[in-house]
Amino acid sequence: MPIVADCYRYVVGVDTHAATHSYSIIEAVTARVVDEATFPTSAAGLARALAWIGRRTTDAGTAGVLVSVEGSNSYGTRLTRHLLDAGYRVVDAPAPTRGRGESKTDAIDARKAATIMLPRRSAGLADARTGDLHDCLKTLVPARDRMAREKTRQFNALVAVLRAHDLGVDARRKPGMSTVKQIARWRERATDSRAEQFARAEVIALAQRILVLHAQLAQNLASLRELVTAHAPALLQMPGVGPVNAAVILNAWAYHGRIKSEAAFASLGGVCPIEVSSGNREHRRLNTGGDRQLNRALHSIVLTNGRCDRQTQEFIATRIAQGKHPRAIRRTLKRYTARRIFRL
Template identity: 30%
Template sequence: MTVIGIDPHKSSLTAAALDADGTARVTRRFAVNKATGPAVLAWASQFDEALFAVEGARGLGRGISQYLLSQGHEVLDVPSTLSMKARVLHTGGGRKTDAADARAVGWVAQHHEGLRRVVAEDHAEILDLLTRQRDAFKCERTRALNRLHDLLRDLIPGGVPQGLTLTRARAAVRTVRPATAVARCRRDLARDLIGEVARLEKLMDDYEQRIAEELQATGTSLMELQGISTILAGKILGEVGDVRRFRSAGHFASYTGAAPLDTSSGDNLRQRLNPGGNRRLNSVLHVMAVCQIQHGGPGREYYLKKIQEGKTPREARRALKRRLSNVIYRTMLKDLSPRPPAIS
C-alpha cells in the first residue's frame, strides 16, 4: 500500500508518496484552489491502494481531507506534534521543508496505530463551530465590561464594585452628572459600551438556543450529569466527535489531559500533572468538578474521601476530574448503544 502524506498550507499543499519501507517515491506541490482536490486524486491515481494522511485535518487540512473522504478514500488525521517528531527522528536534525514535512506525515501514518480517521462533518462540527463562536462573544463581552469598568472608575468617585453586570452598569451611568466636556465624553463612551455589552449578551443567548437545538437532535444525555450545562455538553460533543475512536476510558482521559503522566525512573515511582491534552475538555472537567464539589452528591463524597486520605484540595480535585472523565466516556458510549424498542 502506498501512503500519501500531505502537508497543507493556506495557499498550497505538498504531497509525498511513500513505499511500504518509508522510501519517498515522488513529491509534488499543489496550489490550493477549486481544482486542488481533483488534481491530487489525478496525481494519486498512479499508485495502487493509496492511503491518505493529512496533517491537521481539522485545521488547514480540513478542505482536502473532506474532499478525499467524499470521494471514498480513507484519510488519517496526523497531529503536527507527531509529524514534527517523526521528521526530527528521520532526518536527525531540525531541517524543515514542505517536502520533508509531507514525508514525516506519511511516516507517522505508517507506524502509529492510534491515529484518528477523518469522518464526514456532522452535528459535532456544527456544535464545535457554535460553541467556539459563543466563547468568542463571551471574551468580547468581558473586554467591553473591563473597559466600562475603567470609565466608571473615572466618572464615579471610588468606581464601582467588582463583578460588574449590565444592570449595575446602567444604574451607575444614570447617576453620573458630568460637569466637564471630558466627563461628558466618558459618559457617552460608557453608554456606547453598555449598548455593546447588551448586543453581545443577546448574541450569546441566541447561540445558546441554537446549541440546545443541535443537542436535542443528537439525543445526548450528557446534560443529565451534574455540572454539565448546555454549553459544556456542546463543547464535549464538538471536541470529541465519535467517542468510539478512543480505545478505552484511559485513552479518553489522556486525550482530555485528566490522566497523570508516569515519570517513574528506576525504583522511583512518580506521576505528574499532564499539561497537554485537549484544554477545552480539561476546562469542562474542571467546571464540572467544581460544581460537584460545591453541591452534594457522589462527586463531593469522592472529593472529601481524597481529602481524608491526605491529599491537598488541588490533588483531590484532579482525582475527581479523572473520575468524571470516565463518567463522560461511559455516558457517550451508552448514548451510542441501540435502545430497546418501546413496548406498546
C-alpha cells in the same frame, strides 16, 4: 496489533498551508517515495490533487490508501472533507519534529507526515474529525469563547471609566446587567464637563456593546443546547454538565468509533495519570498534554460537582481526611468524570 505498513499499500502525507498543499505518496512496505507534488487550495486545486492521488494509487483503490494530513482541523479542513467523501481514510498527522541543523521544506514535511505513520498501530491512529455536528460545533464553540472574552473586556473597560469619572453610578463593585441596561439608555448632558461628556459617550457605547454580546451569547447557548439535545441528551443528564461543556465534549468526541477506549479518551482529555515514581516514592504528575479545551470542560464539571453534588462532596471530604491534596483529588475526579462520560 497490525501496523499501518501491514494494512495499507500507500500512505499519502499532506503538509497544509493557506494557499497551497504539498503532497507526498509513500509506498508503505518499502517507504519509497512514489511521487510528490504541490496543488493550490482552490476547489479546482483540490480536485486536481484527488485525481493525482487516484492515478498514482490506482492499483490499491481507496481502501488501500491512508492519508495523513497535518492540520486536518485548520488549513486542511476542506481537503479532509473532500478526501472522506472520496472514500479515503484520513488521520491527523502529528507536528513534524526536526533535529538540529535539519532541513525544512514543505515537501520534507509532507514526506514526514507519511513516513511517521508507517510503524504505528492502525487501530490507534487519530482519525480526522468530520461530520455535520462537528462542523456546527467547530463554528459555535470558538465563537462563544471569543464573545465571552470580548464581553469580559468590555465590562472591565466600563468599570474602569465609571471609577475614573463621577457619572452617578456606584462602581465600587462590578455593575450588574440591570445597571448596564440603564447606562445604555443614557443621553448626553449639556451640564457635563468636556471630560465627562467623552466619558459618558464611552460608557454608553460600552454598555450597548455588552447588551449585544449578551444577546448573542444567549442565542449561541440556545443553539448549543439544541445540538446537544439532538445528538447526546444523556450528557445533559450528568451532574455538572451543561450545554457548553457538553458541546466541547462532543466536539472532541467527533463521531462514534473515533476514540477506541476509555484510556484513549482520558489521554485525549489530558487526565490520564503520568507515572513518575522512583524507589519507595510513588507519584503521578499532572498531564499537560491532550485537548486542553476538553480538559477545561472536565475541570469545570468537577468544580461544579464539588459545589453542588453531594456524592462528589462526600468523596472530597473522605480524601481530604486521608491527607490527599485538593489538586490531587481534582485530578482523580477528572479521571473518573472522563470514565463516566465514555461509558454513556
